[in-house]
Amino acid sequence: MKFSILRNRLIESVQDVSKAITSRTTIPILTGIKITASEEGITFTGSDSDISIESFVPKEEDGDEIAVIQQTGGIVLQAKIFGELVKKLPMDIVEIEVANQFQTIIRSGKSNFNLNGLDAEEYPHLPQITEDKVIRIPADILKNLIRQTVFAVSTAETRPILTGVNWSIKGSRLNCIATDSHRLAQRTAEIETAADAEYNIVIPGKSLNELNKILPDSNEPVGIVITDNQVLFKAKHLLFFSRLLEGNYPDTSRLIPTDGKTEIVVNTKEFLQAIDRASLLAKEGQNANVVKLSSVTDIPGTIEITSNSPEIGKVTDRVNCKSIEGEELKISFSSKYMMDALRALEGTEITIRFTGAMRPFIIRPVNDDTTLQLILPVRTY
Amino acid sequence: MKFSILRNRLIESVQDVSKAITSRTTIPILTGIKITASEEGITFTGSDSDISIESFVPKEEDGDEIAVIQQTGGIVLQAKIFGELVKKLPMDIVEIEVANQFQTIIRSGKSNFNLNGLDAEEYPHLPQITEDKVIRIPADILKNLIRQTVFAVSTAETRPILTGVNWSIKGSRLNCIATDSHRLAQRTAEIETAADAEYNIVIPGKSLNELNKILPDSNEPVGIVITDNQVLFKAKHLLFFSRLLEGNYPDTSRLIPTDGKTEIVVNTKEFLQAIDRASLLAKEGQNANVVKLSSVTDIPGTIEITSNSPEIGKVTDRVNCKSIEGEELKISFSSKYMMDALRALEGTEITIRFTGAMRPFIIRPVNDDTTLQLILPVRTY
Structure with a gap:
């Protein structure tokens, strides 16, 4: 793998996918960021196995060159150190090259980092989601409905289901509810979906908080795909996967x-x-x-x-x-x-x-x- | 005691004197701010017995009314809660009145706080300093010479004298030195003083850090009075007392x-x-x-x-x-x-x-x- 990339785009993608990465993981490779270069551009991936985030940097956008791919391939680099160093690189262009034994060279101006990487093939695969039904909400409305409900989830693990936000969808109506049994927050919104859509899921509060941080403050549509145990949010160049909570959310309407x-x-x-x-x-x-x-x-x-x-x-x-x-x-x-x-x-x-x-x-x-x-x-x- | 005061000036004085106050004191009354109202204005005092700060608000400044004193007197109020509440008061004018049993009423608009105060007579007296010889340095230069030396003091208590900055004054020349024995910072400055002035003192690094925070970024002169075991810094409406460290500072010139x-x-x-x-x-x-x-x-x-x-x-x-x-x-x-x-x-x-x-x-x-x-x-x- 060998490519060069605009430093600002590199920083942005690394910061976005780092939101999913924690040092308190039992799977060592998940403390790293997976970087893969294809003919079309570069994909960055971070995951804690509950949340996975993928950020894509195309080699060209609106006629501007953002990255030059000289050799395709992949590597996994320690998220913490890589995230710190990209912010401190001296020049606007950064070159990343994998040498033998997963040694990765990061060059910018007169700076030369040599990091010990890990085999990208060892990195867990992201959930496979077939996109038959896609729901659409503008990013700013989605951010708002997260903000207005997620604070009310329970922080106690005694009733795990209450640590999530209940999303129920019937046709074009989305109803979001969060409660820790002392208070409750509810927000409804109109969404764009198939007329016969019907879902009742519980999304972990932590996932929604992280999603809220990386979504843009624009009315750009966000696609949502729901499966049995996963939800996928798709914004421009960004995929955000979250595991769903299992179990039945209590009926709060009588409260x-x-x-x-x-x-x-x-x-x-x-x-x-x-x-x-x-x-x-x-x-x-x-x-x-x-x-x-x-x-x-x-x-x-x-x-x-x-x-x-x-x-x-x-x-x-x-x-x-x-x-x-x-x-x-x-x-x-x-x-x-x-x-x-x-x-x-x-x-x-x-x-x-x-x-x-x-x-x-x-x-x-x-x-x-x-x-x-x-x-x-x-x-x- | 009863007076009203502009909220902004109250907040400023409370924040300044709070820099000297710590909750980790063995003298309970020192967790409070002493407030005394005289015919001329209101004096706020905070102290941890090493550092003492006094801030004065005159009843009038540049022809503008800042405070109205209706009854002189004094009280000591808990610094933490008082500091938080003054920032949250709704109106620009605050009225403070001591009722019976040191009960203190703080009024602003429709807000009415009633705090349990302590007797101001019980508050320790500040050091008495006779001002025979005064040294003068512009505030901005003083801040700079603190900033350029204080970071190098030792944080280890094994050699207490190294936790301070050595100030030696000979005539109009001030030499400041700090070292933790692995590195050393030195700064000299010209000062305004009596030609025969000669001092060699060690000021605790902590005191200089706090002083640096409350001095204005202007070239307003700061008066400095040095005694055997105290140093007093005098800026406009502000007195800052610090205990000096006892012992001989090592001779660093040969290093x-x-x-x-x-x-x-x-x-x-x-x-x-x-x-x-x-x-x-x-x-x-x-x-x-x-x-x-x-x-x-x-x-x-x-x-x-x-x-x-x-x-x-x-x-x-x-x-x-x-x-x-x-x-x-x-x-x-x-x-x-x-x-x-x-x-x-x-x-x-x-x-x-x-x-x-x-x-x-x-x-x-x-x-x-x-x-x-x-x-x-x-x-x-």
Whole structure:
């Protein structure tokens, strides 16, 4: 194998595929990046066997020369050291050549690295996926629906299925749900697919977080292919494979209350900042992160957010609501869950609908039915 | 005590004095910030008993009102929580009031914090320093001479005196030296002082690092007062006290070679980048961070920097020199020490003078006698 490549494209591909690579793997060759040069261009691959990422650099793009392939072939190079060194190379063009015994020479200007490589033939094969049905979502919408749900997955391994996000697809409708059983995030979107498409899968939260990092912020369509145990995301020059979680995702629809006793509409930013301040004094002890929200009976249209810590002190913050309807309010909840939910929502105003001090409550942007956040309150008094 | 203050000025003062505060103190009240309001303004104090910082906010500056004092007095508030909450207050003006039992109310807009304070009378007194002789250095030069020396202090507590920077003053000449016995950094500067001034002190490296963080990047003069066991730095509205290290600083002058066998002149940035790349493959084992520098006999005016790791591979980098004079060169040294030294130097070109493979060598900017960096080589072959 021998080729030269523009350094910027090399750095970009190495960074993308490195997202899948971990040093805590039991398969030593997976700490490396596989590089293969074909007549058409160069393919970089990284994998931790749950996630696999493939990035392709064509030899020519939009009439510009990006790489020159002098000899096809492949090699596996240590991801950590290779990733660091490509960023420090002095010139815009990098030459990579495999000599005998998998010794690989990396040249740029007067710099000359000689790395011990591994046989590319030993590298595990990526999942084989037949692309009969492809779903399409623009990259920016896909990134958004990941961001709005993935934070709510469980981090505990006691119920592994909850560490993933449940995607159910029926026709052109995608519904994404994540819950750690104390809170729930839901987002729906319209997708482009075959009319009879029907899937119900659980994608590991970790995979979606990594995918989110490498997808471009553009409306470029991303193709999605789903099989029994794998999902493949296809963007331009990029393939992202993830294993699916096995098992049945719990039915969460009955968790979401349909009735409501109190409904408030507030400015998202003002409310978020008040919760953030109140959480400062709710750091330790049994009620860590717990803040209390109550209506202020003597000032109409005002809610109060309070917290206190016997050692440190207490805080009282007031927020003017756009509207308050229904019963008087007194409820306690995790400030962390509330801030996570508020940051995931879009829109300047939100509606919160409460159904009692110990019932889950739901948060939605005003005039937007595609997103829903649900939080279970805690008992404090 | 009761006053109101512009939030930005409050944040600035709290951040400055917090640099002296550590949670790892054996004196509980020192985890707090002392706040005292006088008729003239508000004084904030933080201390870990080695370093003490005082920041003053006058009630008026350049005709603008900064604070309104309604009642003089004092209080001590937990630095960590107070520092976090002032940054999150909603309005530009903050009111602070001490109620009964050291309960302190912090109000801003609709936010109301109530913190448990401590009696300001219990706070340790700052060192008393009589200002008979004041030395003056512009803040930017002071910051520079700290930056160019302090990184070379020892981090080992085996010889405590080496954890400080030696300042010797004779008349208008200040000489700063730091060494950890493997390398040495020296910087001289002209200062404004009494003609008969003569001092020889050792300032803890930690103190100088903190001072460097809070001094402004301006040529505003900083006053320095030295006593037997304390040094005081005085900038606008800011007092910085540091304990001095006790003991005699070793005489380092005989370490600096006066002769030389090989002298090279190179571009600082090109040389630094080549060392940085070579250090990538010198990470582990006995010779961690060791790189080798040698003259390339068949290409005049070129030096070669190499390193290798049997497991990972090897690297060879070449740098064109502006000039090479003297004997052929072959020397090994710590890439970390070399990069630290190069980053501390100013100027686009440096001179390195070698006196043999096992003798210390010195690095200086071309045409600048005020700075000197010295490194002891290591034996590798």
